Amino acid sequence: MNRMQKIAWFNLIVTSLALGLSIAAFGVAYFIFGLPTYRAAGGFGFIGIMGLSGLSPVLFRKDKSKVQFDERDTAIQRKAAIVAYSFFWLLFVAAAMTPWFILGPNGNITVNYLPWMVFGGMFTVMFLQSIVTLNEYGWKGKDNE
């Protein structure tokens, strides 16, 4: 596998783990321990695991002895970014407009919603970028890479 594939796999695992653990923790706190929703939502603290993706440049260092990136890699990265950000914008606008439509223009919403929008956006971008990158390169290693 090339460096970009490894980074994509790493990000995919990290984001999936973060979301999976968050939902599991919320479910356990809400359904098993019977905590109220706002307290059970603390389970989403596991979303902080996504911060590990910031380590990918350190974990997967560039090998300076050979060419790492050509036009094909650039095109793949560009396509992955375009797909990820297109979906991000759809979700971002939907997340911004939905409370406005439901609660009305004079309504109020908890300020906690704003950081969740940021985390949701980061998750969407990282997850989709990784999926598209792996889909374009192939999910497994190839001998010619």
Next chain:
Amino acid sequence: MNTAGKERTMNRFQKIAWFNLAVITATILITSTAIAIEIRMRGYSTIGPCFVVILALLKATPFLFKKPQGQSGVVCDERDHFIRNRAASFAYTAFWYVLFLFCFLLWFIIGPENSVPTIALPLTAFGGALFIKTVASVAILVQYGWRDKGEKL
């Protein structure tokens, strides 16, 4: 610089970037002035915010700045693609920093127990889109140079 016999003009992307910046600046100025005047006269504003409709002009760029037709019509090469991609990449990176700062600073200042008006959310998305457009336009102009460079259409 000798430009005799050459048509000195900005390329299409520079014109679009200038147009975007002009429309955004004009909208901000006109809308804020209208809101300020209305609030001073009546104490509240209902008509002023309607001036944001000027931003619809941003969607008119494909018609206002058409791609040249004909044999001499190479309008976009690798350098142009590179400049546009870099501008978009820079704009999105800047947008993430600003969105992150805005959301967390608001959360920190207001406090997690409190709430914000729902209108703040569409305004965040709207402001974000405007921010990206502005930063991308400025990045394009910075990379090409703010003025014409004797590029031929």
